[in-house]
Amino acid sequence: MSRSNARQTSPGRGSEGAATGIGAGGLLPLPWSQWPAEARLLLGMVAVWSVVGLLVLTSASWWVAEREMGDPAFYLKRQLIWMVASWGLLWLGLRMSLRRWSHIAPMGMLIGCLLVAATLVVGSTVNGASRWLVLGPIQLQPSELVKPFVVLQGAALFAHWKRSGLDQKVLWLGTFGVLILLILKQPNLSTASLMGMLLWLIALASGLSLRWLLGAAGGGFLLASASIAVNDYQRARVVSFLDPWRDAQGDGYQLVQSLLAIGSGEVLGEGFGLSTQKLQYLPIQSTDFIFAVYAEEFGYVGSVVLLAFLLLFGFVGLRIALGCRSNMQRLVAIGCTTLLVGQSILNIAVASGAMPTTGLPLPMISYGGNSLMASLLVCGLLLRCSLESGGLTPPTPRRRRGTQPGR
Numbered sequence: 546m547s548r549s550n551a552r553q554t555s556p557g558r559g560s561e562g563a564a565t566g567i568g569a570g571g572l573l574p575l576p577w578s579q580w581p582a583e584a585r586l587l588l589g590m591v592a593v594w595s596v597v598g599l600l601v602l603t604s605a606s607w608w609v610a611e612r613e614m615g616d617p618a619f620y621l622k623r624q625l626i627w628m629v630a631s632w633g634l635l636w637l638g639l640r641m642s643l644r645r646w647s648h649i650a651p652m653g654m655l656i657g658c659l660l661v662a663a664t665l666v667v668g669s670t671v672n673g674a675s676r677w678l679v680l681g682p683i684q685l686q687p688s689e690l691v692k693p694f695v696v697l698q699g700a701a702l703f704a705h706w707k708r709s710g711l712d713q714k715v716l717w718l719g720t721f722g723v724l725i726l727l728i729l730k731q732p733n734l735s736t737a738s739l740m741g742m743l744l745w746l747i748a749l750a751s752g753l754s755l756r757w758l759l760g761a762a763g764g765g766f767l768l769a770s771a772s773i774a775v776n777d778y779q780r781a782r783v784v785s786f787l788d789p790w791r792d793a794q795g796d797g798y799q800l801v802q803s804l805l806a807i808g809s810g811e812v813l814g815e816g817f818g819l820s821t822q823k824l825q826y827l828p829i830q831s832t833d834f835i836f837a838v839y840a841e842e843f844g845y846v847g848s849v850v851l852l853a854f855l856l857l858f859g860f861v862g863l864r865i866a867l868g869c870r871s872n873m874q875r876l877v878a879i880g881c882t883t884l885l886v887g888q889s890i891l892n893i894a895v896a897s898g899a900m901p902t903t904g905l906p907l908p909m910i911s912y913g914g915n916s917l918m919a920s921l922l923v924c925g926l927l928l929r930c931s932l933e934s935g936g937l938t939p940p941t942p943r944r945r946r947g948t949q950p951g952r
Contacts, residue, residue, distance in 0.1 A: 581935030583865050584928055590858055591635070591909075591924045595628060598910035604818045605838040606831040606912060620831060620912050627914030631921040638693075638925020643874060643933060646926065650697035654720060657691030661727045668731075674904075676731050688728050688736045689906075689915040692743075693922045695721070696884060699744045700876035703751035729772050734779055735903030737772075739891065741765045743884055750879045751872065786901040799834070802827040803896050806837040807848075814844030831912040833904055836896040852893070859886040865931040874930045881927040885920060 577585075599621065606620040616622075638646070660678065664687060668675035678685040702709065702717045721744055728737040745765070749758055773779045781796045789797030789804070806822035809815065820841040823830045830838050840848045862882025869875040885908050892907040894900040906913055908920040 575932060581868075581931050583861050583868070584931035584935065587858075587861050587865070587924075587928055587931065590854070590861070591921070594854075594858075594909045595632075595921075599624065599628065600817070601835060601839050601910050602831060602912055604820065604842060605823055605835050607818075608824055609831065612825075623914070624912055624917070627917050630914070631918045634918055634922040635925035635928075638922050639928050639932070641929070643877060643926070643929055646697055646929075647701050647873065650694050650701060653694030654691065654698050654724070657687055657694055658720065658724050658727065660685065660687035661691065661724065661731075663687075665727065665730055674731050674733060676733055684915075686913070686915040688731070688733055689913075689919045691724070692740070692884060692919045693926060695724070695740055695743065696747070696877060696880035696923065696926070699747045700873055700880055703748050703753060704871075704873040704876050706751060706753060725768075729768070732772065732776050732779070733904060734769065734772050734776075735891075735905045738765075738769060738903075739884075739888060739905065742887070743880060746883050746887075747876050747880045750866075751876055782902045786898070789898070799828050799902055800898055803834050803837040804898055806841040807897060810841040810844040810847075812845050814840075814842050814847055817842055832906055833892070833902075833911065834896050835907055835911050836893050839910075840896075855886050855889050858882075862886070862927060865927065865934065869930055869934045874934060878927055878930040881923045881930070884923055885927075 602624055603618075603621050607617040610619040610621075611617040664675050664678055667678070669677040669679045669684070671677065676686055676688060678687065698717060699721070702714070706714070721740075725737045725740055728740070742765075745758065745761060748761070773783060785792060785796035785800060789800040791797065793801045802822055806820065806827055809822065815821070820838045822841055823838050827834055827837055839851070843850075859882055862878060862885075866875050866878035866882065869878055888905055888908055891900065891903070892905050892911075895903050895905065906916040909917060
């Protein structure tokens with residue numbers, strides 16, 4: 546074999562590997578200097594998001610950790626361990642091709658459904674909800690861990706919707722429906738609603754018929770209404786959301802304390818570490834309502850900066866989606882961006898009283914290893930979409946002497 550031909554058929558340089566920007570085994574041959582600008586910016590933003598999340602969590606948790614655990618850094622130490630593992634998942638998402646991930650997604654969905662179902666039988670119940678599986682010192686929340694696979698399988702289904710057989714459509718729509726119903730049964734209306742909206746937006750981006758989309762939206766609204774009607778605590782949350790001050794010491798206590806924290810921040814905030822509402826006035830200050838602590842310490846300006854950061858992250862994610870070469874890549878990028886930015890906006894809306902109180906964490910900021918692992922894996926998948934869309938282009942084949950095109 547000649548040296549020139551050897552170059553063209555070496556791993557990662559063939560037409561198939563080069564067309565997708567991947568080499569042998571699905572590993573990227575691209576050095577950092579050849580990364581697309583969007584991918585480099587996105588990785589930097591994820592790093593900043595992670596570091597800021599650790600700082601905010603440190604401030605929000607140290608006082609409670611010292612009183613309850615005897616160690617002000619208790620939650621920070623555990624979060625650091627989860628952070629290392631989660632960045633390992635980001636690296637894995639970055640290194641494996643989307644084709645491989647699409648092959649793993651069905652099994653991930655199946656295992657996720659089984660684990661969510663297991664929480665209803667042997668799960669640990671906290672505040673009336675069975676959402677966790679306890680494995681020694683580790684608590685698993687399957688409804689969080691399954692989110693990346695929902696994005697992948699949803700993108701795979703709707704990207705090939707017109708070419709898929711009726712059996713495949715029924716199978717996966719049924720699987721998504723069962724997963725959402727199991728999460729509702731825990732009960733966990735917020736996560737079930739987020740997954741429903743996520744799948745709906747992926748379907749919208751794929752160009753699915755508006756008639757089907759409107760029908761699905763109507764069905765989701767009726768299902769959520771039925772869940773609120775059946776579960777007393779969900780109904781109480783909706784009522785308290787409308788007027789939290791009417792029962793400020795009861796059902797509206799959480800939201801009232803959150804609003805007091807946000808209002809206390811005023812324009813520039815109280816300063817890092819100087820929140821007073823976190824001193825056991827504000828419940829769940831390290832997870833679902835951590836934004837209230839952030840807003841109290843950094844004020845209106847800091848809150849606007851955070852929202853601008855999320856807007857920029859969403860813009861970069863959509864830029865990646867628009868640059869993707871295949872419909873599957875595009876839908877994965879849209880799903881990943883929607884999940885991270887959408888869940889962040891929902892968490893902030895809850896803490897600021899724009900939505901009824903739910904149990905959604907603030908990605909990469911709220912305490913919790915399950916949410917952190919799912920979020921950084923989703924970031925890895927989004928980076929992978931950018932790298933595959935901006936990878937090496939296939940070399941132009943050299944035409945042999947004495948041959949005509951087409952021979």
